[in-house]
Amino acid sequence: MVTIKDLAKHTGVSVTTVSRALNGYSDVNENTRKKIMEAARLLNYSPNTLARSLVMKKSKTIGMLISGFLRESVKDNFLMDVMAGVHDFAAQTDYDIVIFNTNSSKQREKTYAQLCKERQVDGVIIQGIRTDDPYLLEIVEGDIPCVLVDIPLIGKWAGYVSTDNIAGASQVANYLADQGHRSIGMINGHDFAFVSQERFTGFQKTLNKRGITFDSSRVENGNFSEQGGAEAALRLLEKDPTITAVFCASDLMAIGAMNALTSKGIRIPEDISIVGYDDILLSRYVRPALTTVSQDTHGLGSAAAKMLINMLDHEGQPQQATVPHEFIERSSSKRLNR
Amino acid sequence: MVTIKDLAKHTGVSVTTVSRALNGYSDVNENTRKKIMEAARLLNYSPNTLARSLVMKKSKTIGMLISGFLRESVKDNFLMDVMAGVHDFAAQTDYDIVIFNTNSSKQREKTYAQLCKERQVDGVIIQGIRTDDPYLLEIVEGDIPCVLVDIPLIGKWAGYVSTDNIAGASQVANYLADQGHRSIGMINGHDFAFVSQERFTGFQKTLNKRGITFDSSRVENGNFSEQGGAEAALRLLEKDPTITAVFCASDLMAIGAMNALTSKGIRIPEDISIVGYDDILLSRYVRPALTTVSQDTHGLGSAAAKMLINMLDHEGQPQQATVPHEFIERSSSKRLNR
DNA sequence: CATCAGATCCGAAACGTTTTGGAGGAATGA
DNA sequence: TCATTCCTCCAAAACGTTTCGGATCTGATG
Structure with missing residues (x-):
């Protein structure tokens, strides 16, 4: 050399x-x-960047913590889309990205903060982490600049990007109410996802404002998986067979729900309207095409990268950024005729 | 600190x-x-890993060169799938992954080899690179251990993983011949992809062996994109309206072709059978569901990681590995009745 | 007693950079 | 003439590790 x-x-x-x-x-x-x-x-x-980083105490590297980077998550373009966004923004700068293996199966039991310190990343972008993850607080309260995706926490060194999930869910609620639905169920993710909490809140508030009864008894969790969505749909229907519309907190769960209902002989959207969330690639291709709330996922990633790099290069304050969302009506939902 | x-x-x-x-x-x-x-x-x-790496001359880091990590490529799960495979294998080891920005838009004009040297990666996995990329040879002939995905080159420090594209294409050829097709077209990627060359070779050889006329005049390039596939399909049909089956070198192009043909009033599979390659997520959901050749993409990634890490940790020789593929008949193709 | 072996520790060099605090000389101004 | 300034350069320290080649001590062996 x-x-x-x-x-x-x-x-x-x-x-x-x-x-x-x-x-x-x-x-x-x-x-x-x-x-x-x-x-x-x-x-x-x-x-030799290593030697330079050592003396400069800057590695020009940003870490990406992704807990669910598994075989499964590929189906869900969300994570990948965000990654691509981060990457695309970083590509215009002189930062490189290192992906952190936080696989639990790993023998080395290291906290996120340790990983970051060891690898000397200048900052880190975190996504897909559960709110009850013990290490979440450690990093938010730590001294490593970080940007969270879809987790509304702000700290001295921590900002976040997300979409307005309350508004999005509220739009869905208004849409369903406008279409004449009165008996409505919801399939949520799990209790430890901020987006779940927000989507529930927005949905419930708006429905109630419109005079429609809706509370947590009409919600089943599907754990953000296709299978979970299918099971939740069946539970929902069993509890209340009069349901005419179901709002799912993710497209993947919505697709699972559609399959489950269809195989029960229930027609979508004639018998039950289904609305998803995320606008993953599949939702356009599935039949019937899924009504959903589209998020600018790629934008979410690049906004995160932008915020982080701004914090690093210009000592910008950690902030909060919201990327736009959009309600998209396709064919999995329709006006209720009764 | x-x-x-x-x-x-x-x-x-x-x-x-x-x-x-x-x-x-x-x-x-x-x-x-x-x-x-x-x-x-x-x-x-x-x-401090940096300091350690500096003195040990090992960074316990593997680089991933991905040229096409753009907004577009997300639709195509292929790249992501491979990445996930690499990641999943690496997660069991003490290697971390850094993603290299080789975006051409970048002002810093650096070769792959330079990137690797600077970041001091121990080895590198390369995918999605064109065979005419000027830097390909540089790295294959360089002294950094590397594993290529779907590019059959072996060097002193370079091995590769791929699927048997010749066999896969050959299976498709036999299938179409068995189904009674005689007038067959092909939509290929571009001339600078090894997989394109191999898939063409396998397809042609087998068809000819079965006594069916097929040569490069019945091939149009679609550049691996949906749009390109659509255009190629129309060109193909214009050249020879008697065509009853089209073999596409990627699912994405196949989907484009299906859309183009359908909007021309051509029924699939009744009028024309379509066969794809890759078995991307979409192909199962698109209507009609796509007949295709499935590759163990995730396995491709983890095999690459395994080979590389074996080279690094145990001074294993660079080798060649083949992961299995499988022909999957769905509904975009059928027996020809004439 | 001298020698040896083993256990336990340490000083200093090395890895490849950046940066601090100057040095030496030439040109300029008074 | 001397002092000042500018230009160009450099030696050495620093960053946080690992590792080489001993050093020191304790017990045991002959």
């Missing part, structure tokens, strides 16, 4: 001068600089 | 001893070791 010392020897100047020449300082003669550049090109030199 | 020196000061031993204690060497008394461990826990010490 060719180091800065080799360049120094090769050009007959000191290591200091080489470093300063390469980094564009003004106190080096143009001729020597040229000579150094030339040597660098000749010897195919590239600086 | 608490360093190894702090531990040394705190416990009254030398830095050397602390290091050796922490790393499990035998020449340190059990009592001192305990004392050191205790102090480490107390001060919440975690080692």
